[in-house]
Amino acid sequence: MTVPGASTASAPSGPPSAETPCSRPPGRPRDTRASHAITEAALRQLADVGYANLSMESVAGEAGVSRATVYRRFRDKADLVTAAIAANGGGDLPDTPSADPKGDLVSYLEEFDERFAESCLEVLGALVGAREEPHALALHRDRVISPRNAYARSLLEEAQRRGELSPQADLELALQMVAGSVFYRRVSGADSSPGWAKRAVHAIWESMGPLSSRRP
Amino acid sequence: MTVPGASTASAPSGPPSAETPCSRPPGRPRDTRASHAITEAALRQLADVGYANLSMESVAGEAGVSRATVYRRFRDKADLVTAAIAANGGGDLPDTPSADPKGDLVSYLEEFDERFAESCLEVLGALVGAREEPHALALHRDRVISPRNAYARSLLEEAQRRGELSPQADLELALQMVAGSVFYRRVSGADSSPGWAKRAVHAIWESMGPLSSRRP
Amino acid sequence: MTVPGASTASAPSGPPSAETPCSRPPGRPRDTRASHAITEAALRQLADVGYANLSMESVAGEAGVSRATVYRRFRDKADLVTAAIAANGGGDLPDTPSADPKGDLVSYLEEFDERFAESCLEVLGALVGAREEPHALALHRDRVISPRNAYARSLLEEAQRRGELSPQADLELALQMVAGSVFYRRVSGADSSPGWAKRAVHAIWESMGPLSSRRP
Amino acid sequence: MTVPGASTASAPSGPPSAETPCSRPPGRPRDTRASHAITEAALRQLADVGYANLSMESVAGEAGVSRATVYRRFRDKADLVTAAIAANGGGDLPDTPSADPKGDLVSYLEEFDERFAESCLEVLGALVGAREEPHALALHRDRVISPRNAYARSLLEEAQRRGELSPQADLELALQMVAGSVFYRRVSGADSSPGWAKRAVHAIWESMGPLSSRRP
């Protein structure tokens, strides 16, 4: 609120983000270990009991921390979970240009399916459902969805640049279809036959390859 | 819908013993108008305030009914919402074989996007989240997802039969991609450019058409 | 209500009380066996689970009868219990003049302590508590308390007549003290040392005997 | 009553570990005003509408407090009422030895009759009725009955010491008879003729006086 250190960060007075050289804010600094413990506990609970059954109390308890300490860092359950996914859940997207866009896309999909799809679905469900507070939804998109979206899209663009996909290919659509198939499997409860990711990506390459629209 | 006996048989009140096809179950029959009012109120609230903010009390109130009357029909909030979507939300899937599978698939996608995608996402999020009670999730899949899934699949099969899709085409994958793209748009917050459904279906036709794998 | 047969009895159209010779009311007569089963079940439950935990449903169930059948006979839980105690619980007060008032009073107290004190206390507690419906309280007093009161009093009067108690003795007070001691033991949780009844009655005889006020 | 720490310690919130006699327990202390308001509201409602019709909600409402705040202090309706009677209902038993045991006993009876008999009867009825949870009954006896019992008994003992009652007098019986008469009047609905308490006590003095058993 009245924090000097600006910070685009999550919620009530995010951590002073280290790189700002200004003199530290007065008073006792926040316990970094607590912060970690909290997000980790949140992730564990999210996986174990699900978003709805995750309670601030139990997260605080599992983190060995008082409830107030959680609320000082995260304004909301939504904020907490969102931030936890973003922070401890995956900061590991390569940003060097890919040498094998198609293969990388496949790997990316598989990893996403395994690590994010489930919790993303429930968190998103909850956030979409919470009318009158779109901030958390926006936050989650910013923190979790967008980066991955951008990464996947960059792979598609690279493929286009290399001529594997037609210059007219609708990459947005491609992205939606291939990423959506991950979600839909969760939605419908279909079990993933091995190689699903490869086949999905292949289908896109087939339909959006350089010759796709020139068939007789 | 307006059938008096043989109700949707959600949770409490098992089916009337099957072998007596006609004789009404003993006791005072349920008030059909109340049943309607309840599911309709549930749907309205689901659309208005979302799954999380929907309360049994307010549904009962809006339906002009006591809370007990709701719980007599639906064991749960999950059960209520699930059944409401299934019942009053859409009993309108054509079951005659399609004359134009591709066009029908497009229309179906558009209708689904408009009428179900949002609430389905939040309901599914909530249900997937509710570990330790998969019954509601299974129910929702049975009541809402599966029928539509089957319908869409039948369109794809018809297309295959007509030779629009290759006999080797992976229809399951096709379904996942095209239906998933609907969800993913909600997930990522992307706004739908007009014609998205047509383009998505077209992409599948492109990649799984009869000649798709014989290209040079 | 619209019953011809008058009947001072309990509640909604009591049984036609047999001795009225008028032609039986039309329609199916009440099942006498059910009536018995109900009051007996009520008594059992009263003893087993107490007044508060006794439910109309469980009484009906134990009696092998539907709930409506209970409510047709008794307007109320209070009415049911009250009537049950009065009916099946004790119609066995001797009305011949006593040959040994003191001894009979002792026996009476012991029997009352054993068979009525407990349930009487809770029923009375509930009925006294139920402001705005004194009918049940009055009923219970009429049906259960008053007859026993009168009996005990008649014993005291007989004792007075025989000269065992002074003509000036305050029999009302005597009754209250000796009967009250039964209740108070339940209230305070004191366990009854054997001979309590004898000692209590003896104390009254001591204090209200023919010579009691003439002591030096 | 107005003691800040060391509360009546009804149910939740165990005593502050006894061995630290002073240091306040951690966390925000309970709102003393709320505590008062609650017990007072409970007493008022107990008097007004009776035990059965007293609801936690209405007590909370009348106390200007949320329901949770009531449940934080009292685990139960029984616990609440019991504690309310014990706390705000009477902390006014003299503990100095009496100079006039007989007169004091009379006054005590009259006060008890007026202030406690009614609610005691219904509360006790309810508690005795609630099998399978004797804790509340025990509590009520500890908090309300026992202290008064002890007081009355001390008066009797003082009288014995002074020679007004015989050394062999059965004080327990005396207590039961004189206190019981208070209850029995409520039970039987008899209205108290003035002087009842004096007459009851007098009867005991008569029968248990120093000469009572030596009469010819």
Place this chain on the structure above:
DNA sequence: AACTAATCGAGACGGTACGTCCTGTCTTTGA
């Protein structure tokens, strides 16, 4: 033999209270 009128079983209905749980805010003491 049909009609009438009450009973019976079964269960729906409105209403009310219960006790539990969780959220997000607040008020303490102590570090």
Place this chain on the structure above:
DNA sequence: TCAAAGACAGGACGTACCGTCTCGATTAGTT
């Protein structure tokens, strides 16, 4: 300042009764 502990208002949950009601199916006596 932060941290730990916990009180607080508010509100939903699902359960359990109560007393009333509406059904169809019985079961008598009456016409």
